[in-house]
Amino acid sequence: MSNEQLEELRKKLDDINLKILDLINERGDIVQSIGQVKQKSGVNRFDPVRERKMLDVIATNNKGPFKTGTVQHIFKQIFKASLELQEDDSKKALLVSRKKQSNDTVVDVKGVKVGGGTPVLVGGPCSVESYEQVKEVANNHNAKGLKLLRGGAFKPRTSPYDFQGLGLKGLEILKQVAAENDLAVISEIVSPADVELATKYIDVIQIGARNMQNFELLKAVGSVNHPVLLKRGMSATIEEFIFAAEYIVSKGNTNVILCERGIRTYEKATRNTLDISAVPILKQETHLPVLVDVTHSTGRKDLILPTAKAALAIGADGVMVEVHPDPATALSDANQQLDIPQFNDFLEKLDQSGLFKKQTV
Ligand code: PEP
Ligand code: MN
Numbered sequence: 001m002s003n004e005q006l007e008e009l010r011k012k013l014d015d016i017n018l019k020i021l022d023l024i025n026e027r028g029d030i031v032q033s034i035g036q037v038k039q040k041s042g043v044n045r046f047d048p049v050r051e052r053k054m055l056d057v058i059a060t061n062n063k064g065p066f067k068t069g070t071v072q073h074i075f076k077q078i079f080k081a082s083l084e085l086q087e088d089d090s091k092k093a094l095l096v097s098r099k100k101q102s103n104d105t106v107v108d109v110k111g112v113k114v115g116g117g118t119p120v121l122v123g124g125p126c127s128v129e130s131y132e133q134v135k136e137v138a139n140n141h142n143a144k145g146l147k148l149l150r151g152g153a154f155k156p157r158t159s160p161y162d163f164q165g166l167g168l169k170g171l172e173i174l175k176q177v178a179a180e181n182d183l184a185v186i187s188e189i190v191s192p193a194d195v196e197l198a199t200k201y202i203d204v205i206q207i208g209a210r211n212m213q214n215f216e217l218l219k220a221v222g223s224v225n226h227p228v229l230l231k232r233g234m235s236a237t238i239e240e241f242i243f244a245a246e247y248i249v250s251k252g253n254t255n256v257i258l259c260e261r262g263i264r265t266y267e268k269a270t271r272n273t274l275d276i277s278a279v280p281i282l283k284q285e286t287h288l289p290v291l292v293d294v295t296h297s298t299g300r301k302d303l304i305l306p307t308a309k310a311a312l313a314i315g316a317d318g319v320m321v322e323v324h325p326d327p328a329t330a331l332s333d334a335n336q337q338l339d340i341p342q343f344n345d346f347l348e349k350l351d352q353s354g355l356f357k358k359q360t361v
Helices: 003-041 048-061 068-092 131-144 168-181 192-198 215-222 238-250 278-285 294-298 301-313 340-352
Strands: 107-109 112-114 120-124 148-150 184-188 204-207 228-231 256-260 290-293 318-322
Touching (some): 003 068, 048 068, 112 120, 120 131, 120 340, 148 168, 168 184, 168 192, 192 215, 215 228, 228 238, 238 256, 238 278, 256 278, 290 294, 290 301, 294 301, 301 318, 301 340
Parallel strands (some): 120 148, 184 204, 204 228, 228 256, 256 290, 290 318
Antiparallel strands (some): 107 112
16 A cells, blocks of 8 residues: 555544544533433433433444444443533532532631631530530630530440430530530531431531431431531542532531541551541532541641641631540540640640631621
8 A cells, every 4th residue: 555545544534533523522512411401300310221222223223344342332431421421510510519609608607707718716525524524615715715616415436335425415515605605516416306406506517427428417407507517428538528518508508617527548647537638629629618627637636736737728717626624534535635725735836827816706
């Protein structure tokens, strides 16, 4: 074959490539339109019966030289890419996404603005154990000008024999202390049945890592008009975390605060691995405020200050820290909680770093 002939054939191939490209993209446009129709009518994107029919038509009409299996394989790739196109479309439509809302959501917690540009500090014991215990932390909050107090009343413990929390009694203590000290309180709720009740006692409902994909619970907190602090599941991808937030917002409650609290990896030096890059990713992908729980992510008192600085430097809207009047006697997470002098020292050093300025409410 002469060079000239070869060039001519190659030119033909180039033309065909461009024709195929145009046709594939034309097909893509149609696929997107179908995706929108399906989304509106709530129909599943993937339709295996339809796919089988298309593959059968291709088999019947295949004149070769490619084998039917080969041609079907190529078309299956095109079908797969088309499904992905539809998926991208549905992502664009997520209510929590930046694409849907470009400005930051600011969650108002009793006058404290979470996500408004000034970081917040959430501090308090792992578990509510007694009125006196919570009161001591609350008094210190007042002395230090802090407004957000945390404390678990319903504790999701690994062992059923470990302290399960004071339940309703714990919520009552939080409510009383919050009223006496003019604080806002955050506490975890683990059952959809308790959500309505919780709104009468606490200011922010926390959904813990173990319940990030408890979809009935997510729907329940989405159906009340109360701020929700949603923690990332310990083995959840960022995408799964975002979908969990979408469950809440899709039910009508837009007051959602995300909280990175470390994920499980093979690393044993820390309790969990703080996924610090999740913060800017979540800020880019969603319009929701993002906090970092530096206590549960590290499980180490000596890492609370550097990780809090890292969190604020990378753009977190605040940090969460566990503090207990007497950590040695704590009924949960005794090893990782700061005592009050350690907490105050942490606050001072964070203040000196220039990364944290207290909000005046
Ligand atoms: C907590 O904040 O009390 C808690 C149990 O944390 P996590 O759900 O992140 O483990
Ligand atoms: Mn804890």
